[in-house]
Amino acid sequence: MSTKLITSTQNPIIRQLTQLKDKSRERRKTGLFLIEGIREISLALKGNYELETILFYPELFSEEALNNLDAKCVNIIEISKEVYQKIAYRETTEGILAVAKSKNHDITNLRLNTKTPLVLVAEAPEKPGNIGAILRTADAANVDAVIIANPKTDLYNPNIIRSSVGCVFTNKIATGNTSEIIGFLKENHINVYCAALQASIEYHTQDFNDSTAIVVGTEAIGLSNEWLENSTQNIIIPMQGEIDSMNVSVAAGILIFEAKRQRGFL
Incomplete structure (x- = not known):
């Protein structure tokens, strides 16, 4: 050498x-x-x-x-x-x-290889630690893709690499703006389930066996109206405490693993 x-x-x-x-x-x-x-x-x-x-x-x-x-x-x-x-x-x-x-993660390059894909979408996540945690959850659940809408930081930020424990390299990841991603999901006939407070029903009542995108927003402002207007169904995680939201990576984990449970992987 x-x-x-x-x-x-x-x-x-x-x-x-x-x-x-x-x-x-x-x-x-x-x-x-x-x-x-x-x-x-x-x-x-x-x-x-x-x-x-x-x-x-x-x-x-x-x-x-x-x-x-x-x-x-x-x-x-x-x-x-x-x-x-x-x-x-x-x-x-x-x-x-x-x-x-680095790789090109543009949404136009994303190819899904399963008939009923399970996709996790995060809109405008800002904190590298949250992004890393989301990627670890996605890896643990073996989702078909992670899509980041309107990214606020680049995927190769050292803190994302560190907090994802390297899962940033093994997940299939795509990025784009909200309109591009909604267009991609519609083109691929993927149902859109938005985690939101407005017009929502409890997440476990939904059937996630068909092609599914679980969409989460930031804790501070949630999802943009464009997502809510294009949602197949808004879903909510019922909470018994005083607050009405939780850490985005925790919420993503609950929703993704419910979908995996329904699909017989748990």
């Missing part, structure tokens, strides 16, 4: 990686992003992401472990402790990072 050594935090390569870590604009401009951790890198490879560079700090991640990683990438770079601390973003340290090429 041929490796390059970088010990200075002022090296141009390291400065670019710092930009990739910190700035969404840089990730969009270059089409590259940073992955940290062996599990996340392994899931990216499983999801057929192309790695451009692997960087490792040998005191935490050995060359032997690197050789065991089935990664076909061009550049292998050994880095010093100072460089690793500069570009790492996780509190736990594993000593390995990778630079990967």
